[in-house]
Amino acid sequence: GEDVEQSLFLSVREGDSSVINCTYTDSSSTYLYWYKQEPGAGLQLLTYIFSNMDMKQDQRLTVLLNKKDKHLSLRIADTQTGDSAIYFCAESIRPWVNQGGKLIFGQGTELSVKP
């Protein structure tokens, strides 16, 4: 079945790097996404990686994908207090031809950045 797993909490010091990990189960996933949710708000799309890529870098964000192990990670360099939020990974699956896919979300990792 489809399942996405994340650890629930991560605490880092300001200026350190944060690494948020995610495992997924559906090997046919086309895209994998990272979303950020600040308290009481909707989800903001941070970045995504296509399943045939190993790595994608976007300013302070680096996404690594190990397709063999079905493991995805998000690294935030020079973490700031404004990065404190819940981070969700999501895999896309497409059970229907020519239709938009379903996103399966992990439980979210709450990142706490201490000054």
Next chain:
Amino acid sequence: DGGITQSPKYLFRKEGQNVTLSCEQNLNHDAMYWYRQDPGQGLRLIYYSQIVNDFQKGDIAEGYSVSREKKESFPLTVTSAQKNPTAFYLCASSIRGTDEQYFGPGTRLTVT
């Protein structure tokens, strides 16, 4: 500015009442989605619609209903049949045929 709006931000209802949550988008997206979020859990898909006048059940549709009469609007009704309706509800939209979903700010529903 293009975006997705959900109203109201907070909603309170008595048990046994139906309540409708609004979702409007001006992104010209064909597809729209409703999710439910509970503490410590990921988002769970309630209903989605790929095109006007068509919608499908998601993973937890029981006790909910939707309509899609206009491209811009996808209201969700939480009926009295929903056993545990208190939650944070998120609406999203995407270009049809893609997975990149954009989210609204959410509505927190409390039923007592």
